[in-house]
Structures are given as structure tokens and as C-alpha cells.
Amino acid sequence: MSLSVRRRPLTAALLASTTCLGLLTACGFSSETGTETGSSGSKASAGGGSFPVALTNAWGRTEVKEKPVRVATVSDGDTAIALALGLVPVITPDVEDGDQVAEYKQRAITKLGEKKLKTYDDTDGTDYEAIAAEEPDVILGVNTWDMDTDYAKLSPIAPVVTFADKKQSDTLTWQERLKTAAKALGLTEKADAVIAANEKTLKDAAAAHPEFKGKTYTYSVVHPEQITYMSYADQDPGVFEQLGLVKHPRSKNYSANKNGVSLENLDELESDVLLMTYPFGDEGLLSASELETNKLFRSLGVVKNKHFAVVPSENTLASAIAYPDALSAPWVVENLTPILAKAVAGK
Template sequence: MTRSVLRRLTAAAAALVVSTSLLAGCGASADTPSSSTGTAAGYPMTLTSPYGETTLEAKPERVAVVSSVDLDIALALGVVPVISPQYGDAELDPWETEALEELGETTLKTYDSTDGVDYEAIAVAEPDVILATSGWTLDADYEQLSKIAPIVSYTGEDGLSAMTWEQRTESAAAALGRSDQAKDVIDGIAADFATTAAANPELAGTTFTYAVIHPEQITYISYEGSDVTFFTKLGLTLPERASDFGATSAAVSRENLDLLDADILLMGYPFGDEGLLTRSDLEKDALFRQIPAVAAGRYAVIDDAFASPLAYPTPLTEPWLLERLVPVLVDAVAGNGEKRHGASPYRDL
């Protein structure tokens, strides 16, 4: 089992509390943070967070991370952390394995994060700085972590959910003295999206709905104001009814499944049998089969492997998704959405 699967399952309850925006990607409302003050050379640098300030005296050489998102950011910037969390026996995600190999490494030193952040293990690793731009439990961890090393945190009261992957990357890079690398990474990914959009003009102007079956509800992920920039950077647009939903009003009842309709409908079932409905249950539902997008074959399943990287975007997941998810979108627009998932069960009912 990869880290992304465990991250998705263990964060399920927290994700619904923090808001469904995290399951559509980190929201786009936060301003790009200013994480430092100091000399022209950048150090000493004051690192701010909702929980306090720490000072980074010099450019760090030894970097610890406390989340998979922060691991991805470090690797994208060319940094192999001195210690990283590992939930149980979860394996690295494929994009992390590839990035690590490109840096000439095959393994990471890790601590078991099953019971949370291991302060002692991090202290033993003697980091110069700790990346925690996506630290789920940073409110509880900050005091202890700040005794070990300066912390690069999310900023603003809603920073955990509101900062984009670009902002997290820029914030981490500023502290690591790698802002030029961050610009290259961010600009390169933007160029890849532009090239892919130009190569698939049928996506332009196509409306889409992205919804996920959670344990407690059917969640309308692509509401107006959520971060669905992975899709919109490819030319896809939100339907008018997306404005009827929001971070605190994203549930769709079984009686109102028609609200999911758009030019294409994308459904995710990352919780399997633990979801409110299984894929089989939903696809057998008469109201679901009557949705125009479904009836026309313009319905596609977001594979479990895509769910977590869509929910927690990073500079490593974006190119990985771009290569693998765009063909699914193109098939859906063409009315061949079921091709990638075998025979469509609702067509025979």
C-alpha cells in the first residue's frame, strides 16, 4: 500500500471537518506568504506561522519534513530530507520514488507516523529546519517541534486548507535558499499544462462536475471557489450550478443526483465499501443512470490512484497526474468515459 492511499484513508475524518476543499486540492484564496525577514542574503530569517515565530540563522543543510506534501516539495527542490514520516509499512508513492532516484537515492530515513509526529526521532536526526507547510496536527505539534529546529509552516488562520501547492513550494524554497529552483519547477509545470491544453482543444469550454463518495455523504468537490485548477488549467469550466455549493454546503442527496450533471461527470470512490455508496450501488441507481452525462457515456471514474494527488497537490503529483488523467478526460468528452473502466454496468440495466 502506498502512502497516498493511507494518507487518504487516515485523513478522511479530518478532511470533512477542515472542509471538502482539501479533497479538491488546496484552496486558492490565500495570498502568497511572506515567510522571511532578514538581511539581503536572506538570513537570519524569521519564519512565521499561526502558532508563533522561529528564526533561521543560516541557510539550512539538514531538512526534516512532517508530511507527504512537504516530502514532495523537498524532493522537487532537490533536497533529500534527513527524516520523513512513514505511516506503518506504507511504501513511497511512485512520483516520490522517481524523484528520489533522480537525486541518486533509493531510500529515506523515516519515523513511524502511525501515532503522530515522533519528536524524539526528528530531534535525533538533528535537522536545521523542519518543513510543515501541510502539517495536519501542527497546532498540537508546533511547540515541541520549535524546540528542535525552526519551522516552515503554512501561514494565515486558514493556511492549511487555503494555500496552493505553488505557495507552499515558494514558502519552503525561500527558507531553503532555493527560490530559483522553485520558480523553475512552477514555471515548468505551468508550461506543461499549457502544452497539454493546446494539444487537447476539445477540453476547452467543457463543463465538468467532480464528486466524491465519502463515508457520510456524496460530496460536490468542484463547487465555485474550490481549487480545481488541475482541470481549469486544461480549459475545463464549472457549470452554473457549481455556485449552488460551497465548502460548508457540498453534500448531494440521492434524491438530487441530477445536480451532478455537466458536460462530463467525474466520480471518485476512494473509500470503496466504506463509502456512503459503492460504485456498483451508485451506477445501479435509476436516477444516476438518467443523468444526461451518464446516459451519454460522458461519465468517468477518477481512479483511486488519482484521488489523493488531486486532493493534496504537490509539485511532484501535478506532472504525474497530467500524464495519466488527461486521457481519461479526453475519453469522457468523446462519450467514451467507460472505456478505461471496463463494460459500463449501468448500460445493461
Template structure:
């Protein structure tokens, strides 16, 4: 199962189908305050002393003999990892859309006015080859054996982690792998330590978050799509001190998320509920009796978080990179702290 065939791509597909949203997003980014994400994209990469390096992954192992200068990312969030490490990928796989992915406020400074070359959601192999990559990377991805064979014929290719289900690999694992690929392990470790310290400070300042049950939901007219504790959105909650309850994880199983039917909506009656909802979804939620009858909603303990509307906190949480997480934190932590039981 790939992103193009499951619920997770809903937001990316919406971006491509509703081009009218793209222009407001780009314009909105112009006036947004400077993000607090770590501006470390200059000088993070070391020399060639760390090479050759061999990376183990779900489809085997890949040896990178010299430091790559031309990186193509086929994972949906991988480009942000390399940007944070000082490497601008020459090719990027779109997620939310080709007019959007490089304009988010937390990532725009790293591109420094550049528009990346997009390689297509379904992987345009001719385009990838034309970019003459030194390495191809798919960490936040579900690269198939067939795709891997085609990509490896173009350049050394690193696929998703072998020890976790696709799209559930821990942020630190992926970022350290990205660091090894470009010889920037010390920089990756430093940024992860800084981010861990930030989360630790938040948990200390907000002990009321500790152990409270919470979940992130993507609502639609058919069902509520819930994200597991090991999905980036779920990990964001647990990093803050919240707990994604077993009743939600049990329904999801070993995947990153699953639909919860209206008949099972009671499992979402938690201490906190975060809904990824732009204007259309908010209108639907306002008229949905099942949602409105949940105690978490009646008690004003739910948050409706936009993807495409400022401050774009839903998208920042979904990317869950060292660049996007601080941007999500600065919006969501005060809003969560303002909720009382």
C-alpha cells in the first residue's frame, strides 16, 4: 500500500484538485512571522571522511561511496530533512502539491527563493534520471521492490526503514539516516538533541498534559480517520506528554491510521481531540450530530486545526520534521494549554 492508494494522501490530492487554494497559501506565507524552526541549513555537511557508508533498509543495503551532492528525495517529507542539514535536493516528490510543498513558512527560507524540481507523485523515472542524482532517498515512503529496482538503476537508493511499518518510522531514526547519507551525523544529532530539549521543556512547563488521552483525527463525511501513536501526528502528541489510548490504537492495528465509522465514534471521546479541519471540514463538523454530541466536543476540549489556512499547524504537525515541528509547537501548545477540564 502506498500513499497514492490510502487515506493519507487525501490532503495531497486535495491540494492538486483545488488549485485555487495554492495562491492564497503562497501569498499568506509572505506575511507570516518568521518561523522558530532551526535555521541550520548552512554549513552542516562535513567532508568526505565519513565515506563510504552503508545504509541498511527495508529492501536491502546501499553503499554510498562518496558524499552525494545531488540528492533526489522520493519520500514525502524527506526533502525537509536534507534542507535542515544544508542540502537542497535536486528533485522532490510532491505531497500537498507542487505549488505548495516548498512554500510552507518553516521551509521557505531554506529554499532561498528556489523552486525545486518535482518528480511526480507516481515517480517519473525519466525525470529522476535527468536530474543526475548521486543518491535517491525514500525514508518517509513505501518503496516497492519494483520501484526500488528502477530507482537503483539510476543511482544508489535508500528505501524506508526495515524495523517499522511504512510511514511510522521515528523522526529521529529517519533524520539520523539522512545525516549519514550526506555526512552530517553530528549536525543531525545536535538538532535532534535541541528538539528533544524543547519538548522536555514543554512537558515540564505543562504537567497537565501528562497522561491525558488524545488523538489526531482527519474528518470526512464518511468517517473519522484516526492516526496511531506511531504516526507522525500521534508522535507529536506523545512528545508533548499526551497518550494516544489503546482503544484507538487497537482499531488501527499495525498501520499508521484507520477509519473509525460514525457508529464507533465513542472511542474518540477522549480528554483532548485534535481535528485536521479546513473551512469545508469545519462546516461539515458543525452540522454533524455524532461529532457534536461527543463529550470532548461539548466540553470544548477539541481543537480544529487547519492544513491550508494560516497558521498551517496541521501541515506542520503532519510533516513532523526538525523544521516543521517548532512551527507547530508555537501555535498548538498555547491552544492546548488554554483548554481546561
């Protein structure tokens, strides 16, 4: 439903909602991926694992001379990319807010033969000295909002792989970020395999649950200031729609800049299936118990007929839905489909 970037605390992550994609042609430059290709025999692209690789980004030009072995990351999303490509980063930022490492990410770490990753404290931003001490061959920064500050200090340490345009910090899909990183790492085929596997996971889940197909849904987040209509018409299709659900026709009345639902208009949430999440707990506009005992909310057909469900935030499921990354799809499907199945069945 949204992008995979340096993971902010869930409360902030669920305030955002956007996504998009691209590639390149010979002897040219892609504004989407920032990759330059060479002319007449030059091997500047890592499509087949050839080096050197030249990458143009919003801050300059990066050249990766040899296939990287030691990879550092500057965001949670970049760490997911490295792990998905089968690489254990030499150093990563720690998990924000003292949270546990997401279960799906820990699974990948364990599968690669590690118990935990080496991390630096990023409370005050990127720790350049800690990264430099690990002597990385390359630094992945395709999932960060901090590159404006970081690039000048990271680029003397090692080649920095990042986006071609500053706006892309918020607009690239996880697939595009993965492909950009894979070019620099000489792992394009591996990236394609990861994307195909994730797509298959979603297709298989949709096929296993034909009852989802065509059901309208509303997805809402209880923020401190408002109840937010997250599944507005222009919101890019996310996991709900990949599993067969469709946005309610009422979604056309909402947008990224007009997405608040007042307590007097809770009937705007009416749909075949209603999904809510409460990432702020008692600091939200109202708690789960306060909303779910509200007379107007309880009068909604979708609630009375038990087609209402809560997407948990404490286990990072809501965050993984809002910010999909290269590792999350199988775990999201595993955890979300039982919730959806009960809601569609009215159980």
C-alpha cells in the first residue's frame, strides 16, 4: 500500500501513502534508476554481473569498480534489500524505538546463518564513523529520507547506491529500489527471482481464497488528529487488492490530502469488509474500545455482520502493509489472510 523506505516509527509510517516505477536504454541514462550505460562494448551495467558499474544519482555519480562483498546499509528498507539478495550487511542502523526486529526480517537473518546483525545507534542520525570502521565496499541508501545530509559524508567512505532524483525517496516501489541496488551488486537475476517469488506468493494466496475476489474494502488508521481513510481511490493497489479485494466506490471521495473521517460520518467506512488499525494506542483520536463501542460505529452493517477486523500494529503487520519491502510479502500474506478470511466470512 505504500513504499519501503527507511522505517520510521510505525506511528509516522502510517501517516504516509504513495508509490511508483522504470529502467534504461543503451548509451543513455534512466531518470528512474539513475543507471548510466556505456557505448560500443562498454560494460557499465551490471545486468549480467559485469563491472565496473556507473550509477548517476541526485547528488553525483557512483562507480562500483568490483563486485561488492562488504555491504553497509543506512535504513531498515536497505537492510531488507541486502538480506533478500542473500547478503548479510556488515553494519545497519538499529531498530527504532527499541522495537524488536520484525519477525520476517529475523527469519531471513537466521536463514543466512546469523543470530543478529551488527548495528549502530541512529538516534541522532547516520553514524558515519561506525560505517567507516567496517570498511564497506558499497553503501546502500535507496530507502532513506536522509541522503541530502548523508551523501557528502558517506561517499568518501564507499560508493553510495541511491536514487536518481530526490523526489524518489518517496515514490519508488520496493521493486525499483531492489533493482537499483541489485545493479550495483551484480545481482540483477537474484532481484528478478525475489520479485517473481513475491508475486507468486500473492497470486497463490489469492487463488486459495476466491471468496476475497471482488469484495469491497475500506482500510482506516486511527491517528491522533483523525480517523484516516487510507484506501482512497488514488492510493496505489496494495496487498489487499493483490489478494482480490477492491476499493469501495466511496473511495473516490477521498485523496491523500482529503482523507479524514469524522465521528459524525463513520458510515463513510461502510463496505463489504472494514479493516482498522490503531498504531497510536491510547494516544490516538480514540482507543479501539472507544471506537468499537461507539453507537454509530456499532450500527454499521459491516460491523453488525462481523465483517470488521483489526490489523495489528504491535507485531509490525500494519507497518509491513504500509511499507512493503523485498522480504515482507510472504510474512504479510501468512498473517493477513487469516484475518481477511474471518472478516469476509463474518466470523
